[in-house]
Amino acid sequence: MKFALFLGCNIPVRVQQYELxxxxxxxxxxIEVVENSEFKxxxxxxxxxxxxxxxxxxxxxxxLAEKQGLDMMVLCxxxxxxxxxxxxxxxxxxxxxxxxxxxxxxxxxxxxGTSEVKHFLSVLYHDIGIHALKEKTTRSFKGIKIATHYxxxxxxxxxxxxxxxxxxxxxxxxxxxxTGAQSIDWPLKLECCGAPLLGVHDSLSMGVTxxxxxxxxxxxADYLCVACPYCQMQFDTVQQMMVSAQKLNQSLPSIVFxxxxxxxxxxxxxxxxxxxxxxxxSRLESFLE
Amino acid sequence: MFYNIVLYAALTVFGxxxxxxISGWFRFSIGxxxxxxxxxxxxxxxxxxxxxxxxxxxxGTLIRVFIxxxxxxxxxxxxxxxxxxxxxxxxAGFMFLFFTHALDRxxxxxxFDRYYLKLxxxxxxxxxxxISGIAIAVYRRFILKVPRLKTNAMDQYVIILLAIxxxxxIALESTKLTSYNHYQKIWYIHILTCFLGLAxxxxxxxxxxxxxxxxxxxxxxxxxxxxxxxxxTRQVMELDSCTHCGxxxxxxxxxxxxxxxxxxxxxPSERMTFLxxxxxxxxxxxxxxxxxxxxxxxxxxCDRCTIxxxxxxxLRDLWFNVREEMIQRGxxxxxxxxxxxxxxxxxxxxxxxxxxxxxxHKAEKDLTDPFExxxxxxxxxxxxxxxxxxxxxxxxxxxxxxxxxxxxxxNCSTVCPVVGNYExxxxxxxxxxxxxxxxxxxxxxxxxMGSRMLWYCLTCYQCQEHCPQGVKVTDIFYELKNLxxxxxxxxxx
Ligand code: SF4
Ligand code: SF4
Ligand code: SF4
Ligand code: SF4
Numbered sequence: 093m094k095f096a097l098f099l100g101c102n103i104p105v106r107v108q109q110y111e112l113x114x115x116x117x118x119x120x121x122x123i124e125v126v127e128n129s130e131f132k133x134x135x136x137x138x139x140x141x142x143x144x145x146x147x148x149x150x151x152x153x154x155x156l157a158e159k160q161g162l163d164m165m166v167l168c169x170x171x172x173x174x175x176x177x178x179x180x181x182x183x184x185x186x187x188x189x190x191x192x193x194x195x196x197x198x199x200x201x202x203x204x205g206t207s208e209v210k211h212f213l214s215v216l217y218h219d220i221g222i223h224a225l226k227e228k229t230t231r232s233f234k235g236i237k238i239a240t241h242y243x244x245x246x247x248x249x250x251x252x253x254x255x256x257x258x259x260x261x262x263x264x265x266x267x268x269x270x271t272g273a274q275s276i277d278w279p280l281k282l283e284c285c286g287a288p289l290l291g292v293h294d295s296l297s298m299g300v301t302x303x304x305x306x307x308x309x310x311x312x313a314d315y316l317c318v319a320c321p322y323c324q325m326q327f328d329t330v331q332q333m334m335v336s337a338q339k340l341n342q343s344l345p346s347i348v349f350x351x352x353x354x355x356x357x358x359x360x361x362x363x364x365x366x367x368x369x370x371x372x373x374s375r376l377e378s379f380l381e
Numbered sequence: 382m383f384y385n386i387v388l389y390a391a392l393t394v395f396g397x398x399x400x401x402x403i404s405g406w407f408r409f410s411i412g413x414x415x416x417x418x419x420x421x422x423x424x425x426x427x428x429x430x431x432x433x434x435x436x437x438x439x440x441g442t443l444i445r446v447f448i449x450x451x452x453x454x455x456x457x458x459x460x461x462x463x464x465x466x467x468x469x470x471x472x473a474g475f476m477f478l479f480f481t482h483a484l485d486r487x488x489x490x491x492x493f494d495r496y497y498l499k500l501x502x503x504x505x506x507x508x509x510x511x512i513s514g515i516a517i518a519v520y521r522r523f524i525l526k527v528p529r530l531k532t533n534a535m536d537q538y539v540i541i542l543l544a545i546x547x548x549x550x551i552a553l554e555s556t557k558l559t560s561y562n563h564y565q566k567i568w569y570i571h572i573l574t575c576f577l578g579l580a581x582x583x584x585x586x587x588x589x590x591x592x593x594x595x596x597x598x599x600x601x602x603x604x605x606x607x608x609x610x611x612x613x614t615r616q617v618m619e620l621d622s623c624t625h626c627g628x629x630x631x632x633x634x635x636x637x638x639x640x641x642x643x644x645x646x647x648x649p650s651e652r653m654t655f656l657x658x659x660x661x662x663x664x665x666x667x668x669x670x671x672x673x674x675x676x677x678x679x680x681x682x683c684d685r686c687t688i689x690x691x692x693x694x695x696l697r698d699l700w701f702n703v704r705e706e707m708i709q710r711g712x713x714x715x716x717x718x719x720x721x722x723x724x725x726x727x728x729x730x731x732x733x734x735x736x737x738x739x740x741x742h743k744a745e746k747d748l749t750d751p752f753e754x755x756x757x758x759x760x761x762x763x764x765x766x767x768x769x770x771x772x773x774x775x776x777x778x779x780x781x782x783x784x785x786x787x788x789x790x791x792n793c794s795t796v797c798p799v800v801g802n803y804e805x806x807x808x809x810x811x812x813x814x815x816x817x818x819x820x821x822x823x824x825x826x827x828x829x830m831g832s833r834m835l836w837y838c839l840t841c842y843q844c845q846e847h848c849p850q851g852v853k854v855t856d857i858f859y860e861l862k863n864l865x866x867x868x869x870x871x872x873x874x
Contacts, residue, residue, distance in 0.1 A: 138679070143860070289839055297726070303798075
C-alpha cells in the first residue's frame with residue numbers, strides 16, 4: 093500500500109508529534125508514504141472570501157498526486173474536507189475545471205480526478221482494518237477513558253466527505269477500542285473544537301472549546317483524542333491559554349490518535365512525540381498493561 | 382591620472398554609500414516593535430551583542446556557519462543545485478578576479494609574475510567561470526521560466542553590469558597583443574563599468590556580498606530572547622540581505638494564489654522588495670496599503686520561506702512584526718475574518734491587548750456595514766419585486782439554489798453551536814441561520830449578507846447535515862461571505 097502523504101501547513105511546524113507518531117505507526121504497518129515537497133496549502137483558509145482561489149489551490153495538490161499516480165493520505169481534517177470539497181466541485185462543474193486547468197497548465201499540471209483523497213483514520217479503518225490493527229498491537233491500554241473528537245470537516249458534509257455516518261459514527265471509536273482503551277460516550281462528541289474562529293472571535297471560539305472540555309470531563313474522560321492539527325492545537329495550546337487566563341478551572345489534555353495506537357504497538361514515547369505537548373500527558377503510559 | 386580620478390570618485394561614492402546603508406540599519410525601524418528603539422540605543426546594543434558573542438561559546442557556531450553557509454553556501458545547494466552552481470561560478474570567479482586582478486596594485490601578487498604583455502590564463506579562466514554563471518542566471522530567469530520567479534530592474538541591472546565587466550575583460554586580454562587601438566577603447570569600457578559597479582554596489586543587490594553573510598551569522602546566534610533593539614536592527618539589515626532569489630516564493634504555501642488573484646505581494650520575495658522601499662519612506666497610498674495587507678495576511682505561517690531562504694533571513698519573525706504594523710494602519714482586511722487569523726490568535730500573548738481587537742472589529746464593520754437593513758429592525762420590508770439578480774448571482778458552488786427548499790423548521794439554528802453559545806443570540810449575531818436562509822428565499826440581499834452570523838460561523842456543517850430539506854446552509858454561507866468580501870473590496874477601490 094502506497095500513498096502520497098499530505099501534511100498541510102501546520103503539522104510540520106506546530107504539531108510535529110502528529111507527524112512523528114503517524115509516520116512511526118505507518119512504518120510499523122508497512123504502509124509506504126511518498127513525500128511530495130511540492131504539496132502546498134489545501135486552500136481551506138481562503139474559502140470564506142475567494143472560492144475560485146480555494147479551488148485552484150486544492151486542485152493543484154490533487155493534480156500533483158495524480159502526476160505521482162498515487163492516492164492521497166491526508167492527516168489534517170480541514171485539509172481533507174477542503175480537498176474533498178474542491179474535487180467535488182471540479183467534477184460537478186466542467187467550466188470551473190476548465191478554468192482551473194488553464195491556470196495549472198503554466199506549471200505543466202492538469203486535474204483529471206484520478207486520485208482519491210483519504211484521511212489517515214480511514215486508511216487505518218478501511219485499508220488496514222481493525223482486525224489487522226489488533227494483530228499488530230503488542231500491549232494494551234487498561235482503565236483509560238478516551239473521548240474521541242471526530243472533527244467537523246471530515247465528518248461533514250457527509251455526502252461529500254463520505255467519512256462515516258454523520259449522526260452515529262463508529263470509525264474512530266472502534267479504532268480507539270482496538271488499543272484496549274475505552275471510548276466513552278459524551279454528548280458533545282460530534283461538535284466543533286472551536287479552532288476555525290480562533291483569531292477571528294476568540295471569546296466565541298474559546299466558548300465552544302470550553303463547553304466541549306467541560307462535557308468531556310463530566311463524562312469521565314482521561315484524555316481527548318483527535319486526528320487533526322487544528323483540533324490538537326485548540327485542545328492543547330489554546331486550552332492552556334484558557335487555563336492561564338482563568339477562563340477554565342479544569343483541563344482535559346488531548347492526544348493525537350497515532351500516539352495512542354503507537355504506544356499499543358510497542359513504539360516508545362519519544363518516537364511518538366509525547367514530550368511535545370503543552371498540557372501534561374505524562375500519565376498516559378501508566379495506563380498500559 | 383584619469384584612472385586615479387575615476388577610482389577615487391568611485392571609492393568615495395562607495396564609502397558614502399556604505400555609511401549610508403549601514404547607518405540605515407540603525408536609523409530605520411520596521412513593524413510594531415519599533416517603539417523606543419532609537420539609533421542611540423541600537424548602536425551600543427549591537428556592539429554589546431557582538432562582543433558578547435565573540436567571547437562566548439557561540440563563536441564556534443559563527444565559524445561553522447561562516448564556512449558552511451557563507452563560503453560553501455550549503456543552504457543554496459540543498460535547495461537547488463543549478464542555482465548553487467550558478468552562484469558558485471559567479472562568486473568564486475569574481476572573488477578570484479577581485480583579489481588577484483582588481484587589487485593587483487594594492488596587493489602585489491607574488492603568486493604569478495606580472496601580467497604585462499602576455500596572456501594570463503588564470504584571468505581568462507576565472508572570467509569564463511563568471512560568464513558561465515551569468516549564462517545560467519540568464520537561462521534561469523529568462524528561458525527556464527521558473528513559475529512565479531519575478532525578475533525586476535535590479536536583477537537585470539546586476540546581470541548586465543557583470544556581463545559587461547567580464548566580456549570587456551576577456552576582450553581586453555585577447556586584444557592586448559594585437560591591436561592597441563581596440564585595446565584602449567575596451568580598456569575604457571572595462572574600467573568604467575568596474576568603477577560604476579563599485580560606486581553603485583552599496584545601493585544595488587550586490588550589497589548582499591556583505592549583508593547576506595552578516596544575516597546568516599546574526600541569525601545563527603540570535604533567538605527570541607535576544608535584545609529587542611538588536612532584533613530590530615537585524616530585521617532592517619535582513620532586507621538588505623535579500624537577493625531577490627525567489628526561493629521563498631518557490632516554496633511558499635500560498636504562492637499559487639497569486640495566479641488567480643494577481644497581487645504580487647502574495648509572493649514573499651516581492652514583499653521583501655516592497656519592504657526595502659517602504660522602510661525608508663513609510664508613506665503608502667490606499668491602494669498600495671490594501672495590496673500589502675492582503676499579501677502579508679494571505680500566509681499560513683508554514684515557515685517554509687524561513688527554512689529555505691538561502692540568506693538565512695528569519696522571515697517568520699519579520700512577517701509577524703510587519704503584518705501587525707500593516708493591519709493596524711486603518712484600512713480593513715477581510716482576510717482577517719478567515720482561518721488565516723488562527724496563528725495571530727495563537728500568538729496573541731505577544732501582541733498589545735489594547736490594540737489586538739481593533740483591526741478585527743474594523744474588518745467586521747466594513748464587511749457588514751454596506752448592508753444596513755440588518756440594523757433597521759423596525760423597517761417593514763417590501764418583498765416584491767425580490768432581488769432576482771442577487772438570487773442568481775449566488776450560485777458559484779452549484780448547490781446554493783437549495784435555499785428555496787427551506788420551510789423554516791429552524792433545525793439549523795437549533796443545532797448551531799454558535800447560536801448555542803449565547804443566551805440572547807440575536808443581539809450578537811443579528812440573524813440566526815434559518816433567518817439568513819429565509820432572506821435568501823425572499824431575495825433580500827441586505828439581510829442575507831449583512832449579519833454577523835455569517836462571519837461568526839464555524840463552518841462546522843452541523844446545520845447543513847441536519848436540515849430535513851437538504852438546504853446546503855453552510856455552503857450558502859460560504860457563498861454569501863464570498864460575495865460580501867467582493868463587494869467590500871470593490872467599494873474600497
Ligand atoms: S527572502 Fe530569502 S529566499 Fe526570499 S528572495 Fe530574499 S533571499 Fe531569496
Ligand atoms: S510562512 Fe507564509 S510567506 Fe512563508 S512560505 Fe509559508 S505561507 Fe508563504
Ligand atoms: S434546517 Fe433547513 S429547512 Fe429548516 S430552517 Fe434551516 S434551512 Fe430551513
Ligand atoms: S456551519 Fe456555521 S451556521 Fe452551521 S451550525 Fe456550524 S457554526 Fe452554525
